[in-house]
Amino acid sequence: MEDWELDFEWLKVRHFLKDTLRSDVLPDLNTVLFMIGIQELGQLRDNYTKEEKQDLMHIAVCRLMSQDGVYEFEGLDDDGWPHWKQVKTIEKKGEKEQEGYLKTLSVKYFSSIIKSED
Secondary structure (H helix, E strand, O other): OOHHHHHHHHHHHHHHHHHHHOOOOOOOHHHHHHHHHHHHHOOOOOOOOHHHHHHHHHHHHHHHHHOOOOEEEEEEOOOOOEEEEEOOOOOOOOHHHHHHHHHHHHHHHHHHHHHHHO
16 A cells, blocks of 8 residues: 555545544544554543553554454453463564554455445
């Protein structure tokens, strides 16, 4: 995917979430990761601790990277939180490349949801 295509598709994801959440602002990458984490956890609450928010973002990253076979779902713990194990290493990339990679995976994650809404 070329840069302009990623930018366009990423903007569609952000607008989809903004409209779904009835927000006034477009979500940034961290917010998108947080929302994916909540979706994957399947437990919506009014409040999460700082540690839980970090855990939710980790769940999102693992779920997204599972699309490329980097992580594999292991199962749920006693509290219903999903756990993943890394099965493949990836090259360490700079912050901008990592961000682009996560945006690309997020676009892929939301593509079927957004298509069904159209």
